Amino acid sequence: MFEAIAFYLFSFLTITMFFIAVTTSQALYALTALAAGMIFISAFFFILGADFLGAIQIVVYSGAVMALYAFGMMFFDTTRDVKEKQGNKFIIVGMGVLAAVLVVVIFAAPIVGDNIVAIYPMIEGAGNTQEVGMVLFTKYLVPFEVAAVMLLVAMIAGIVLAGKKMDLSLTLTSDDKIEEDENNKKVLL
C-alpha cells in the first residue's frame, strides 16, 4: 500500500514539474522545475529497488547536469521572458501524444506477449549495488571504459568551447616571457 501511495504521489509531482518545465515562459522557473523533477525521478528508482541507479540519478543528473545548466544560464539574459511564436497547438499536442503511445506500444509488445527472458538475473541476498557491480565490471566492462573515454572527451570539449584566453598557455611559455607580459600589463594599466 505504501508503494502505491508513494508511486502516485511521486508520479503526480513528476508530471507537474515536467509540465511546468515545458510550458513556462520564464527560463529560471523551467530550470528549477527540471531539477525538482530529476529528484522525484530518483524516488522512482528507489521504489523499484534500483538503489545504485537512484543514487547515480541524484548525483549525476540533479547534481552535475543541473549545475551545468545553472552555470550555462548565467551566460544568457534570463530576465527577459522567452517570447515564443506558437505553432498550431493541436498538431503539436496530438503528434506528441501519438508518438509516445506508438513508441511504448511497439516496445511493450514483447512484454505483452510474454517473450521476455532474463539474461542477467538478480541474485537473491546480494544488495543491489553489489549486483550492479558484478554485472557492470564483467559483462559491461568495455562499454564502461568507452563511456569513461567519452566523458573525458566531453570534458575537454566543454573546456575548449567555453573557456577564455585559451590560446595562452602558462606551462609552455618560458618564465622570461611571463615576466615580460606582466610588466607590459602594468605599464598599460
Added chain:
Amino acid sequence: MMEIGLNHYLVLSTILFAIGLIGVMRRKNLLLLFFATEILLNSVNIAFAAISHYYGDLTGQMFAFFVIAIAASEVAVGLGLLIVWHKRHGNIDLETMTSMRG
C-alpha cells in the same frame, strides 16, 4: 489500482515521453529545448528500470546507467556550443537561426 504493476510504470513513462516531445516541438529557445530533451531521456530511464524490476533482469538498469552517462556528456558539449553561439550572435532564439530560404 492498489497493486502497482509494470503497466503503471509504462503509462507514466508514456506520459512523460509525450510531455518531452511536446516540449521539443514547442520551444523556440534553444536552452529550453535542451531541457525538454532531458525530460525525454528521463522518461525512458524510468521505463528501463521498471522493466528490469519486474522481470528480475539487470539489463535495464545497466542501460539506464549508460543513458545517464551519455546524457551528461551530451549536456556538456551542447552547452559549450550554445555558449559559443551566444557569444557570436547575442541570442539563442531558434527563429533567428534560419539561414536557408524556405
Added chain:
Amino acid sequence: MEMFLYIALFAPLVGSLFAALFAASPKTLVAGVVPSLLLFISFVASSILLAYVLQTGGTIHVEMMTWMATGNLYIPFGFVVDQVSVTMMMVVTLVSTVVHVYAIGYMDHDKSFNRFFAWLSAFVFSMLILVMSDNFAGLFIGWEGVGLCSWGLIGFWYHKESATWAANEAFIMNRIADLGMLIGIFLVYWNTGTLQYDQAFAVMPSLDTEILTWMGIFLFIGAMGKSAQFPLHTWLADAMEGPTPVSALIHAATMVTAGVYLVVRSNPLYDLIPDVGLFIASLGAFVALFAASMALVNRDMKRIIAYSTLSQLGYMFVAAGLGAYWVALFHLMAHAFFKALLFLGAGNVMHAMHDELDPFKMGGLSKVMKGTFIMMTLASVALAGIFPLAGFFSKDLILEVGFIQHHYIIYSVLLFTAGLTAFYSFRLVALIFHGEERYKLFGIHPHEAYKFMLIAMSPLLILAIVAGAMKMTYFEMVTAVLPATEYHVHSEITYWIMTIGTQLFVIAAIAFAYKKYALSKVDVPDGSSDMEKSFIYKLLYNQYYIPHFYENYFVKPYREMSHAFWKEVDLLLVDATVDGIAKFIYNTGENTRDMQSGNLSTMLKWMVAGTVALLSLAVVFALAVRYLGV
C-alpha cells in the same frame, strides 16, 4: 526489269525532294527543270515496262519490304506491274511530264515557283504508288497521298481565302468518302484474311453475296469521293482555284480517275455483284447528264472544262458498272489526253487574258493565238467524239455497251449527254476564239504563250488524234487481266444507224453552238436578258443550289456544334482537368516548402510527424500480419 519499276516509282519522289530543298527560296529555274527531267526518266522507264508487258505478256511483281507483320496481318510494300497498272503508269507519267514542262512556263512569274514543283512531283509519286501497289493498304496510302497533294496544290496560293476554302472542301469531302473506303477495306480483310489483290479476289467467289455487296458499296463510296460523283461532287468545280497545270494534271487525268481505277482493279469483286454494278452505272449516267447541264450556262472557262471532266467520269463509271472494264480504262486513257490538252490550252488563254475567266469577255482570239486555237479545237473535237479522233473510239464504245446490254435508258441518257457535251465544248471554243474581239472593250492585250509550252503540249495533241488506232493493241494486252468481252451489235444495220446517227447528232449540236456564238452577235451578258432571268438558267447557273444546301444544312450546324463542344466540353472539362492536376502539384510544392526553411522547430515537428507515420505503418502491418495472415 525490277530496276525500271523502282526508277519509275521513285524518280518523281527524288524530284519532289529536290525541289523541296528550294521551297523557301526565290524562284530558281533548276527547281523546275530537274523534277521535269526526273519525270521524263520515269516516263521512259514506264515505256520500257510497257514494251516488256506488250511483248511478253508477263507481269512484274516485287515486294520491296514488309510494312506490317503482326499476328495474322501481313501487309508488305509490294508493287505490281501488270497490264492495267502499266496503262495507268503510262498515262500518269506522260501527262505529268507534259504538265511539268508546261508549268515551267506557266508559273514563270510566280514567286512560289519552287514549292509548286515540290508538291507536283510529290503528287505524281503518290499517284504512282496508288496504281502500282499490289494490295489495298498500299492503294490507300497512295489515295491519301494524292488527297494531301491535291490539297496543297488547290490551296497553292494560300493567301487567297477562296483558294484555301476550296482546298479544305476538297480534302474534307475526300475524307468523308475515305471513311467508306476504309470500311470497305476492313470488310475485305475481315472476310478474306488478306489485303493482297490476287489472294483476296481468289477467296471472294466463295463468300456470301450480301457481304460482297457491302464490300462493293463501301469501296465505291471511296471512289465516289475521289472521282467526284454525286453527291460528293462540289469540290471538283471549286478546285479550279488552283493553278491551271494542277487542274490539268490532277482534275482531268490522274486523281479523279483513281476511283475508276479502283473499280477496274476490283473487277473480280464487281463481277460477282452485278446489282451494285448497275447502281454504279446508273449513278454514272446521272452524273454525266447532271454535270453537262451545269456546263451549259456557266461563265467560268475552267469550270466548264471541270464539269466536262465530271461528265466524262460518269461515262467511265457507266462502262465500269456494266462490266466493260477495259472500255472504261480505255476511255480513261483517251480522256486524259484530250482533257489535259484542253486545260493547258485554257491556261494559255488565261495567261493571255490576264487571268480573265469569263469567255464572254474574250472572242476572236484565233487571230492572235493560233497554236492554242488549233489545239483546243482539236481537243474539243476529240471530246465530242467525232471520227477518227480518240474520243469516238472510246465514247461510242460505251454507248454500244449500254445498248447491247439492253440498258436503253442509260443509253439514251448518254446519247443526249454526248450532244450536250459537243454543244458546250464548242460554245466555249466559239466564244473564246471566234466572233468579234470583245476583249478590246476591257483593254486587254493578249499574246500567245511561250513556244516551249506549245511544244510540250504537242504530244498530247498527237495522242488525242491517234489514240483510237491503238484500240486493238490495247485490247489484246489488257484482257490478260480484265474480262475480255467484245461488244458487237448483232446486226450490221443497227450498228451503222447507231454510229452515223450519233455522229450526225453531235455535228448538229456543234453547228448550233457555232451559229449561236460565233456567227451571231454576242454581248457580254449583264443579268438583264430574259434567259438569264428564267428559272432554269438560274438553277443551272447556281449548280442546282447544291453548294448552298451543303453550306446551310451541313457546314453551319457542324460549325455551331464544334464551337459548342469547344466552349463547353473542351475548355471546362479537359482543360480544367489538366490545369487542375498542375495546380494540385504546384500547391503541394508550395505547402511543403517550409520543410526546408532551416527553422529547427519546424524540422523537429516534421521529424516527429515522420516518426508517427512510420510507427503507425509498422503497427498496422504487424497487426495485419498477425490477424489477417497476409
